[in-house]
Amino acid sequence: MSTEERLSDAIPPRTVLLVIGVLLLQLGFILSYVGAFHSPTPSRVTLGVVGPHATVDSLNGLPGAPLDARTVTSERAARQRILDRELTAGLVFDAGSTTDTLLVASAGGPALATAVEQVLTQVEASQGRSVRTVDLVAPEAGDARALTGFYAVVGWLVGGYLAAAALGIARGARPATLRRTVIRLGAMVPYAVVSGLGGALVLDQWLHALTGHFFALWWIGALLTFAAATVTMAFQVLLGVLGVGLTVLIFVILGNPSAGGAYQAELLPTFWRAIGGALPNGAGTEALRNFVYFDGHATQRPLLVIVVWGVAGLLVTFVASALRLQRIARQPPEPEGRHAKHEL
Incomplete structure (x- = not known):
């Protein structure tokens, strides 16, 4: 040999x-x-300014465009727009003193709030002024650095694609019949419901990391788990075992760093900033934070993203399975001798 x-x-x-x-x-x-x-840098962070238009123009003219400043009529309006997730922060100019007020909501991302504070501190210092920071919504005591939601999303997604991959390994990545395809997809529904429930129990009842929104946590977790499972099944039907690798590429390699966990979208380079909100990782993280800390404001879009992924995975799995089985059925049977040889 x-x-x-x-x-x-x-x-x-x-x-x-x-x-x-x-x-x-x-x-x-x-x-x-x-x-x-490797180099988080603020880019066009939405900032409401209660003050002169010249201040807005000056902030928008900063090198690298770290801020997207716009005029707001009052401090009350700035506070409300931050809580509604329309603005990231607000700057209230005080003509009667040299100290202005910066309004942030660090529960939406402490790294982003800190970055805005650093930029405005430097700007104010260059003008002989200072800034006082007021945190309108801080993370809960059990939610250090507001990362709990992100890690929960990662856990639910991992559970979804591992469960689907396990079914593929056990009984073949490509189901042999449509009935088997339907059963596999159907099996993911109770799995997703239990997965979401278990995660909500851990987050709310056991660790008290995110409290007071048990049912929202439950069903967001269930949606994420189901979406990851159906997408994994779709890739397996299309590509076989290689489909699991594509799942890892989307959910782990691309999805996690762009999800806004440790660093929010406005701090990421252009590519990750562009894809983050379109992937289940980023959509799930945003939805959880907005439900828990901002009374559910601005959750329709991220929830729709998760649902679209789940439905697309479901449809692709079913249609691709049906087309593949039709193609196999149209193939002529193997010659009898060749079949016997294969059996030997």
Whole structure:
């Protein structure tokens, strides 16, 4: 047996391709996480300014455009728009003193609130003024750095795609019949409901990290789990085992660093900032934070994103399975002798 034959016997060519795929995912993981987090810089952070128009123009003219300032009629209006998630922060100019007031809501992302404070502190200092920060909505005592929602989203998504992958490993990535496809998809419904319930119990009742919104946590978790499961099944039907790798690419390599967990979208480079809100990771993180801390304001869009992913995964799984089975049914049967040879 030649050396080439020995290598092929020990490591089949298919396995080599899989290992190369794993290597690419590994390098993609490093590139995505380091690329997203290595240099967080504020970009066009929405800021309401209660003060002269000249102040707004000056802030919008800062190098690198860290702020997107717009005039607000009063401090009360600025506070309300922050709570409604229309603004990230507010600056209230005090003509009677040299100290202005910065309004933030650090529960929406402490890193972003800190970045805005740093920018305005430097601007005010250059004008001989100072800024006093008022935090309108701080994270709960059990939600350090407002990261609990992000980690919960990661857990629900991981549970969804691992459950779907496990079904594929146990009984084949591509279901042999439409009935099996329907059963697999149906099995993900109770799994998602239980997954969401378990996560809500941990977050609210056990650890008291996010309290007072048990049912919102439950059903957001269930939606995320179901979306991850159906998308994974869809990729498996389309690509077989390689579909799991594509799932990891979307939910782990791209989804997690762009989700607004440690660093919010306005602090990320353009690519991650652009994709974050369109992926279930970012949509789930935003929905959880807005339900828990901002009375459910601005949750329609992120919830719609999660639902769209779930429905798309469901439809693609069903349609792709049906088309594949039709294609197999139209293929001519193998010759009898060849079939017998395969059986031997």
